[in-house]
Amino acid sequence: MTDLEDVESHFAFGENWAAYAESIGEEEIGEAERGLLKLLDRDEIEGRSFADIGCGSGLHALAALRLGARSINAFDIDKNSVATARALLTRHAAGASWSVTEKSVFELDPAEHGPYDIVYSWGVLHHTGNLDKALRNATALVGNNGLFVIALYRRTTLDPFWIAEKKWYMRASPNAQKRAQTAYRAALRLGMAMSGRNFSEYVENYRSRRGMDLDHDIHDWLGGYPYEAILEPEVDDFLTRMDFEKSRSIARPKTFGLLGSGCDEYVYRKNS
Numbered sequence: 001m002t003d004l005e006d007v008e009s010h011f012a013f014g015e016n017w018a019a020y021a022e023s024i025g026e027e028e029i030g031e032a033e034r035g036l037l038k039l040l041d042r043d044e045i046e047g048r049s050f051a052d053i054g055c056g057s058g059l060h061a062l063a064a065l066r067l068g069a070r071s072i073n074a075f076d077i078d079k080n081s082v083a084t085a086r087a088l089l090t091r092h093a094a095g096a097s098w099s100v101t102e103k104s105v106f107e108l109d110p111a112e113h114g115p116y117d118i119v120y121s122w123g124v125l126h127h128t129g130n131l132d133k134a135l136r137n138a139t140a141l142v143g144n145n146g147l148f149v150i151a152l153y154r155r156t157t158l159d160p161f162w163i164a165e166k167k168w169y170m171r172a173s174p175n176a177q178k179r180a181q182t183a184y185r186a187a188l189r190l191g192m193a194m195s196g197r198n199f200s201e202y203v204e205n206y207r208s209r210r211g212m213d214l215d216h217d218i219h220d221w222l223g224g225y226p227y228e229a230i231l232e233p234e235v236d237d238f239l240t241r242m243d244f245e246k247s248r249s250i251a252r253p254k255t256f257g258l259l260g261s262g263c264d265e266y267v268y269r270k271n272s
């Protein structure tokens with residue numbers, strides 16, 4: 001294991017999820033369900049076994065259960081994420097078949113975990129310290145004809161700047177982090193004004209993005225380290241070699257990255 005694969009070298013994602021989870025209610029759960037349905041049809045979820053790698057708050061594991069998944073096994077390397085996801089699922093999915101386990105994607109062994117009908121990992125594998133190895137480990141858990149659903153940061157010209165920023169941010173004091181968040185929010189507002197978009201409307205509608213919340217997402221973006229990024233042709237190439245075929249994607253080409261990056265979303269099916 002390299003140092004970057006060790007949770008000690010990671011941004012404290014779980015603390016952010018713990019704070020965010022307090023605000024999760026029916027509205028956020030409904031948006032998370034709609035986020036999943038952008039990538040998967042309901043009948044692709046119903047009755048299926050589902051692994052959520054890097055479950056964070058547990059919101060999307062919960063959404064998958066609500067959409068009819070037969071069982072959910074959620075995993076996260078961060079003990080605070082695990083506690084938060086367990087509390088959320090206990091609150092909203094008592095009696096359903098689920099588990100949340102503190103484990104890294106690098107510890108998931110297909111002989112013990114899986115195979116699954118659906119392996120879902122949204123916004124995670126690029127934060128593990130070794131994207132290639134994480135992709136290999138996660139794909140190994142997908143059963144024949146199963147689906148691999150992932151979101152990965154898109155490469156930008158400013159990736160080296162953002163990596164340096166994240167390294168600084170995760171070690172910065174809470175006050176310095178707050179100042180960085182304020183500066184980022186101001187830059188976002190300015191960028192939107194310059195492109196004729198309405199910032200207040202954007203903030204108001206932000207939850208419609210998978211049930212997430214702008215302030216927690218800003219903290220997550222500014223601190224999310226380790227960080228890697230990738231483009232669609234590279235993902236295609238990698239997964240084709242792993243015997244997967246693309247079902248759908250929502251992806252864009254490389255951007256400049258002045259305000260950071262965004263996640264491209266992919267669904268691949270394992271050939272049987």
Ligand SMILES: C[S@@+](CC[C@H](N)C(=O)[O-])C[C@H]1O[C@@H](n2cnc3c(N)ncnc32)[C@H](O)[C@@H]1O
Nearest residue numbers: 013054055056076077078081104105122124128
């Ligand atoms: C940006 S969050 C995404 C959370 C969730 N999937 C979502 O869509 O809201 C990244 C999550 O990946 C987890 N993570 C990072 N490295 C991991 C690893 N090696 N194995 C499992 N989870 C990991 C973090 O602890 C964090 O909860």
